[in-house]
Amino acid sequence: xxxxxxxxxxxxxxxxxxxxxxxxxxxxxxxxxxxxxxxxxxxxxxxxxxxxxxxxxxxxxxxxxxxxxxxxxxxxxxxxxxxxxxxxxxxxxxxxxxxxxxxxxxxxxxxxxxxxxxxxxxxxxxxxxxxxxxxxxxxxxxxxxxxxxxxxxxxxxxxxxxxxxxxxxxxxxxxxxxxxxxxxxxxxxxxxxxxxxxxxxxxxxxxxxxxxxxxxxxxxxxxxxxxxxxxxxxxxxxxxxxxxxxxxxxxxxxxxxxxxxx
Amino acid sequence: xxxxxxxxxxxxxxxxxxxxxxxxxxxxxxxxxxxxxxxxxxxxxxxxxxxxxxxxxxxxxxxxxxxxxxxxxxxxxxxxxxxxxxxxxxxxxxxxxxxxxxxxxxxxxxxxxxxxxxxxxxxxxxxxxxxxxxxxxxxxxxxxxxxxxxxxxxxxxxxxxxxxxxxxxxxxxxxxxxxxxxxxxxxxxxxxxxxxxxxxxxxxxxxxxxxxxxxxxxxxxxxxxxxxxxxxxxxxxxxxxxxxxxxxxxxxxxxxxxxxxxxxxxxxxxxxxxxxxxxxxxxxxxxxxxxxxxxxxxxxxxxxxxxxxxxxxxxxxxxxxxxxxx
Amino acid sequence: xxxxxxxxxxxxxxxxxxxxxxxxxxxxxxxxxxxxxxxxxxxxxxxxxxxxxxxxxxxxxxxxxxxxxxxxxxxxxxxxxxxxxxxxxxxxxxxxxxxxxxxxxxxxxxxxxxxxxxxxxxxxxxxxxxxxxxxxxxxxxxxxxxxxxxxxxxxxxxxxxxxxxxxxxxxxxxxxxxxxxxxxxxxxxxxxxxxxxxxxxxxxxxxxxxxxxxxxxxxxxxxxxxxxxxxxxxxxxxxxxxxxxxxxxxxxxxxxxxxxxxxxxxxxxxxxxxxxxxxxxxxxxxxxx
Numbered sequence: 001x002x003x004x005x006x007x008x009x010x011x012x013x014x015x016x017x018x019x020x021x022x023x024x025x026x027x028x029x030x031x032x033x034x035x036x037x038x039x040x041x042x043x044x045x046x047x048x049x050x051x052x053x054x055x056x057x058x059x060x061x062x063x064x065x066x067x068x069x070x071x072x073x074x075x076x077x078x079x080x081x082x083x084x085x086x087x088x089x090x091x092x093x094x095x096x097x098x099x100x101x102x103x104x105x106x107x108x109x110x111x112x113x114x115x116x117x118x119x120x121x122x123x124x125x126x127x128x129x130x131x132x133x134x135x136x137x138x139x140x141x142x143x144x145x146x147x148x149x150x151x152x153x154x155x156x157x158x159x160x161x162x163x164x165x166x167x168x169x170x171x172x173x174x175x176x177x178x179x180x181x182x183x184x185x186x187x188x189x190x191x192x193x194x195x196x197x198x199x200x201x202x203x204x205x206x207x208x209x210x211x212x213x214x215x216x217x218x219x220x221x222x223x224x225x226x227x228x229x230x231x232x233x234x235x236x237x238x239x240x241x242x243x244x245x246x247x248x249x250x251x252x253x254x255x256x257x258x259x260x261x262x
Numbered sequence: 263x264x265x266x267x268x269x270x271x272x273x274x275x276x277x278x279x280x281x282x283x284x285x286x287x288x289x290x291x292x293x294x295x296x297x298x299x300x301x302x303x304x305x306x307x308x309x310x311x312x313x314x315x316x317x318x319x320x321x322x323x324x325x326x327x328x329x330x331x332x333x334x335x336x337x338x339x340x341x342x343x344x345x346x347x348x349x350x351x352x353x354x355x356x357x358x359x360x361x362x363x364x365x366x367x368x369x370x371x372x373x374x375x376x377x378x379x380x381x382x383x384x385x386x387x388x389x390x391x392x393x394x395x396x397x398x399x400x401x402x403x404x405x406x407x408x409x410x411x412x413x414x415x416x417x418x419x420x421x422x423x424x425x426x427x428x429x430x431x432x433x434x435x436x437x438x439x440x441x442x443x444x445x446x447x448x449x450x451x452x453x454x455x456x457x458x459x460x461x462x463x464x465x466x467x468x469x470x471x472x473x474x475x476x477x478x479x480x481x482x483x484x485x486x487x488x489x490x491x492x493x494x495x496x497x498x499x500x501x502x503x504x505x506x507x508x509x510x511x512x513x514x515x516x517x518x519x520x521x522x523x524x525x526x527x528x529x530x531x532x533x534x535x536x537x538x539x540x541x542x543x544x545x546x547x548x549x550x551x552x553x554x555x556x557x558x559x560x561x562x563x564x565x566x567x568x569x570x571x572x573x574x575x576x577x578x579x580x581x582x583x584x585x586x587x588x
Numbered sequence: 589x590x591x592x593x594x595x596x597x598x599x600x601x602x603x604x605x606x607x608x609x610x611x612x613x614x615x616x617x618x619x620x621x622x623x624x625x626x627x628x629x630x631x632x633x634x635x636x637x638x639x640x641x642x643x644x645x646x647x648x649x650x651x652x653x654x655x656x657x658x659x660x661x662x663x664x665x666x667x668x669x670x671x672x673x674x675x676x677x678x679x680x681x682x683x684x685x686x687x688x689x690x691x692x693x694x695x696x697x698x699x700x701x702x703x704x705x706x707x708x709x710x711x712x713x714x715x716x717x718x719x720x721x722x723x724x725x726x727x728x729x730x731x732x733x734x735x736x737x738x739x740x741x742x743x744x745x746x747x748x749x750x751x752x753x754x755x756x757x758x759x760x761x762x763x764x765x766x767x768x769x770x771x772x773x774x775x776x777x778x779x780x781x782x783x784x785x786x787x788x789x790x791x792x793x794x795x796x797x798x799x800x801x802x803x804x805x806x807x808x809x810x811x812x813x814x815x816x817x818x819x820x821x822x823x824x825x826x827x828x829x830x831x832x833x834x835x836x837x838x839x840x841x842x843x844x845x846x847x848x849x850x851x852x853x854x855x856x857x858x859x860x861x862x863x864x865x866x867x868x869x870x871x872x873x874x875x876x877x
Contacts, residue, residue, distance in 0.1 A: 069475060071394075092598055098478030108469035111492050111586070120487070121477035126595035168473065175477055176593065298771060305773045306688055312680030313689070316702050316747065319740050323712060326719040381615045388612035404620050410859060411626070412801025414830045415852050418837045422845055423629045449622050456619075478596070482605030503707065510709025512804040513830075517837055537711050537804070544718070544808050562715045566708065573707035577700070 008238045010226040011041035017179055017209040018063060023077035025058050025067060032058045034233040035077065040179075045201060045210045047224035047241065049217055051261065055233040056213045057105075057183050063211065064100040064181060065093040081179075098125050101177035105184045107164035109156035109171075114139075114148050117156045117167055121175040134174055141207075142170035143200050162193025169200065173208075180204065182212040186219065198223050217257055221245050229253045327566055330559035337553055343560065349523035349539075351554045352546075358557065360564060362523035366440065366533035367565075370515055371508040373444025373529055374451060378504055381448075382455025383497065389456065390463035391485045409453035417517030420446040425518060432530055438520030441529040446514045455504045462496025463489055465587050495583040499576040506572035510565065512537035536565045630856070634849025642850055646816040647832065651843035656851050659832035661818040662731070662811075663800060663858070666828050669735030670742070670799050675792055677739070678746030682788075685747070686754040687776055706744035713741040714808025722809050729810035732822040737805050742795040749791020753784040790869045797862040801855065803830040829855045 007019065018040040025033040033055045040046050048056040058067065065086060067073040079086040086096050098121075109117050118135040127134060135152070139145040144166040148159070156167055165185060172180060182201070186194040201210060201223045214220050220227050221241060228238040229250075237250045248254045255261055335343070338358045346359015385405070389398060425442040429435050466489050474484040490497070512535075520532030521542055534542075540558045548555045645655025681702075689695040717737030727733035757780050765775040806828060814835070815827040829851055836848035 064476065066472065066475065069472070094478050094480050094601075095596060095598060096478075097476055098594070098596060102472075102476035104469060104472060104476070106469060108467070108473045110470060110473065110488055120474070121479070124477065124479045124483045124487070124596075124601075126597050127593065128595055129593050171473070171477065302771055302773050306684075309680045309684035309688055312677050313684040313698055315677055315740075316681060316705055316743060317698065319705060319716070319743070320701050322720055323708065323716050326716055327712075330719065381618055384612045384615040385619065388609075388616055392609060392612060401616055401620075404623055406863075408619060408623055410797060410801075410863060412803065412830055412855065412859075414801070414803040414834050414837070415626075415630075415855070418833065418845075418848055418852060419626050419629060421837060422633065422849075423625065449619075452619055480601050480605050482608045483601070486608070506707060510711065512709070512711045513834065516804075517834070537709065540711055540715070541804060541807055544714075544810065559715065562712055566712050569707060569709055569712075570704065573704055576707075577703060 006037065008038040008228075008235060010039065010046075010239055011044060014041035014044065016040065017042040017081070018211075019080040020059075020062070021078040021080065023059070023062055023075070023079060025055070025062060026074045026076070027070075028072050032233055033062070036230075036235045037077075038228060038235060038238055040209060040211055041226070042209050043205055043207075044225040045205050045212060045223055047220035047227045048211070048213045048230055049215070049220045049227060049256075050230035050236075051256065052215060054230045056230045059230065060181050060183055060211060060213050061102075063179070064097045064102055066097075066102065068093050098175050099177055100179045100181060101172035101175065102181045103165070103169050103172055103183065103185045106188045107161055107168055109159070109164050109167050111155065111157055113153045114156045114159070114167060115152040118171050118174045121171060125175050127175075138170040138174035139167075141173050141204070142166045143196065143203070144170055160193070162189050162196060165189060165193070165197060166200065169197075169204075173204075177208070179209045179211065182210065184213055184215060187215065194219070217245070229256060231256070323566065327559055327563040330556055331563045334553065334556035334560045338560075347525055349534075351557045352548075356553075360536075360561065362525050363534060363536045363539055363561060364564070365525050366519070366523065367509055367535040367537070369440050369527065369529065369533060370444050370447055370511075370519060370535055371505050373440060374448035374508045375501075375505060377445060377448030378451040378455050378508070379501055382452045382500075382504070383459050385452065385456040386459035386463055386497075387485055387490065390460050391481065391489060405453040405456055408449070409457075411450075413450065413511060413513040414517075416446040416450050417514040420514055420518035428530070435530045436520070436532050438518065438522070438532040439530050440519050440526075440533045443515040443519030443535075444529060446518065447508050447511050450511065450514065451504045451507055454507060455500050458500030458503065459493075459497045462493040462500065462583065465496060465584070466492045467587060493583075495579050495586070499579040499583065502572050502576040502579070506569045506576070509572075510537065510569050512541060516541045536561050540565075630849045630852050632849075633846045634851075634853045637846055637850035638853060643854070647814055647827075651841070651847055654847055656829065656832055656854060658815045658818050659827050659829045659851065660854070662815070662826040663828045663855075665731045665819050665822075665826060666735055666738065667796060667800055669731060669822060670738045671792070671796055673735060673739035674743050674746050674795070674799075678743050678792070679750050679788055681743075681747045682750030682754055683776060683781075686751050687772070687780070702744045702747055706748065710741055710802055711804040711808060713737055714805030716740070717805060717809045728823065729812070729825050730823045731819050731826045733809050734806050734811055734826065734828075735822070737809055738799040738802060741802065741805060742799050745795040745798070746792050749795065750784070750788045753787025753791065754780065756787060757783045786869050786872060790866045793862055793866040793869070797859050797866075800828075800858065800862070801830055803834050806831055807834070829858075 007021065016039045021037050022035045023033060023037070024031060024035050036059060048060060050056050061067045062075060062079055067075060075087060081100070084091065110120060115135055118138050119131055122131060122134060136145060139148060144163060147163060156164065159167060186197045189197065198219065201212065204210060212223065224241045226239065227241040227244045229236045229244065231252055237244060237248060237253045244253065245257055248257060343358050343360055345361065346357055347361045348357035348359050349362045350357045389401060393401065420442045424445050425437060425439065428439065428441055470488055470492055471484050474488040479488070515535045516538040519535065519538065521534050521538060522532040523534045523539070524531060526533060540561055543555065543558045642655050643660065644657050645653065646658050648654040685695065685698065689698070714737065717733060721727045721733040721736045722729060727736070761779050761783065762775055765779040770778070811827055811831050812825050815825060819826045833848045833851045833855065836844040836851065
């Protein structure tokens with residue numbers, strides 16, 4: 001059993017970007033996440049896998065306090081980020097979300113122009129630099145610039161699904177977060193678009209810490225450095241991705257990765 | 263079950279009309295019993311007739327307004343009617359320019375919108391983005407009650423409460439003034455703007471709100487810079503419908519705004535709307551068939567056309583809005 | 589958490605948010621306050637007139653002797669006849685549109701037409717009623733002419749509400765009925781309608797409560813304002829509560845205004861009862877699905 005008192009660490013010698021301490025999430029009386037303690041190393045990709053309903057998305061949404069928006073959700077435990085607890089009373093969820101960005105399951109561009117989609121986060125957060133330059137930089141980082149540079153003022157809704165998702169990644173990158181949370185970012189996309197997103201994740205880890213939730217084990221194996229397997233709200237196993245997929249220590253992990261349930 | 267057994271054993275349908283012993287006929291008759299099929303047809307036809315009533319209503323409105331107005335326009339040139347700035351069919355020196363009535367109507371509509379649009383929209387934003395279920399449970403019934411109060415009651419309220427209040431703030435204002443009518447019409451329309459705009463705001467997918475929150479936007483920024491722009495066409499549709507309602511509103515303006523057709527933009531003056539004029543004529547002793555009497559159909563036609571155009575426009579915008587998100 | 593490239597100005601943004609929320613609350617408060625003032629205003633003027641005499645007397649030129657008996661009876665007549673006309677027509681049209689109508693241009697036209705009729709000003713219905721029912725059909729200025737006019741006025745709302753109720757009936761119920769060999773009408777009559785009925789009734793009661801407060805169309809068709817007798821047949825002249833209220837409000841004397849307030853209280857109580865009935869029905873209906 002991996003839950004409880006011990007903090008599950010991976011990547012020895014690496015800086016820690018995020019650390020959870022006995023983190024639990026309750027929806028009313030039901031407990032969706034059960035006292036998970038783990039660390040996320042800086043500039044690495046960590047994948048959360050597990051069958052649907054295992055709590056992996058709920059867990060991810062604790063890292064930028066998105067669960068605050070769900071009235072019935074209640075969080076216990078700590079999430080440490082740069083020495084501060086994100087759930088301390090004096091911490092502002094709005095500031096947390098700028099520092100820890102998020103990409104969602106389905107592409108959700110605003111019904112505005114491509115340019116305005118990126119500029120929105122810059123404007124609300126009081127960006128001081130050159131707006132157009134930052135928009136271009138974000139779109140380049142998301143490998144979308146060449147496809148959209150001639151139509152920045154057109155509606156973002158006219159892009160393909162894969163392009164929309166890369167726009168959402170660019171939008172998140174524009175406000176210069178330290179960590180990027182991705183909640184099944186490719187689940188609504190075709191294989192080619194999925195491939196592009198996965199390539200992008202590989203490029204982005206140079207500058208960002210990435211936590212990705214996926215139901216696709218091959219995807220986890222392809223993109224992540226470390227993998228955590230969650231089941232029924234508990235952290236079952238957490239370790240080096242290659243090791244976890246080839247030589248899991250927990251029986252339930254093995255059953256899951258060999259397709260016996262989930 | 264007796265129908266069905268009868269249908270199965272009695273070979274009276276077109277498929278099994280044999281004269282012999284019933285037992286020798288095919289036991290299963292897949293044809294319909296003639297009487298049953300006939301009954302079904304009659305029912306379908308009657309129901310279709312019910313649906314047709316609504317079309318006949320529209321046809322009736324158009325035919326009545328157009329034919330009666332035609333009689334009016336034989337005596338008064340349309341150009342004079344549409345461009346004249348004096349309206350005095352009841353005086354010895356008759357003028358038939360509808361502009362003063364139009365002016366009064368639009369003044370009331372504009373004044374009422376100054377109240378209904380901001381109050382309605384901010385109420386809708388509050389209901390959709392801020393209110394807890396408990397608070398909603400209080401506010402929604404209040405709005406429903408406001409929407410359900412008969413317009414004549416608002417007329418009473420205008421005359422006995424709003425007008426004295428206006429006369430206190432602006433001494434010298436007459437008993438009848440456009441402001442009083444505009445204020446109560448505005449109040450009357452708040453629930454409609456609030457409810458339709460709230461529907462539009464609710465139709466904006468949650469994922470857009472999440473995207474904005476995820477970028478570090480505050481609730482205020484999410485509401486006003488993402489949700490409201492995304493719902494804008496639906497909100498505009500509700501505004502247009504509200505203006506159309508204000509234009510067609512009758513009793514409150516008849517009681518409070520006066521009976522003085524006038525070209526003015528001063529809300530403190532007495533005016534007359536198209537609807538109030540129609541009521542005035544039908545309350546009076548004007549004999550049927552006279553030119554004065556026919557004015558109500560000409561004015562009614564203008565009223566009908568304006569509100570119809572606005573309703574169609576609003577529907578068109580709403581349809582486009584729905585396509586965006588469904 | 590300082591970062592030279594971003595100046596998020598959290599405090600300022602929070603303040604803007606708080607101000608906006610306050611503005612929203614003022615808006616909401618405005619509606620609540622208006623409703624409260626309206627109720628207080630009417631009660632202050634009208635409550636002292638409420639008595640059995642007020643309800644059981646006919647109108648009079650002398651305020652102290654005036655009552656609303658003919659208006660109450662007229663409104664009851666009006667409600668019964670309007671319901672009797674609009675309910676079968678509205679439900680019939682809704683059944684046609686939901687269960688029978690083919691998907692073609694004519695059905696779309698019917699549907700668009702119904703939504704448009706819902707937005708036609710009530711006074712235009714009055715003009716229609718005057719020309720068609722009072723004159724063309726020769727009903728005269730009778731209860732029947734008024735009820736027919738109001739029935740057309742609320743018909744679109746009855747149809748739309750009934751359609752919603754029919755749409756909420758699960759398709760599996762229809763399939764089950766067809767599956768045991770029922771005809772289309774048998775399916776509708778014995779399976780679909782009983783389930784949809786509470787919803788249909790809710791919508792009908794709510795639209796009737798609109799009809800009961802309508803004034804302008806009845807003035808158009810010439811409902812008299814001074815009626816010292818109760819209608820005894822659909823062909824009799826009549827007055828109704830809203831017209832009585834209008835008549836008294838339009839008089840310059842303050843005593844008549846107070847009478848109007850008394851009649852308003854009666855009208856509002858009637859509306860409250862009807863709405864409460866609709867809500868009770870709606871709640872029972874919602875629990876079933």
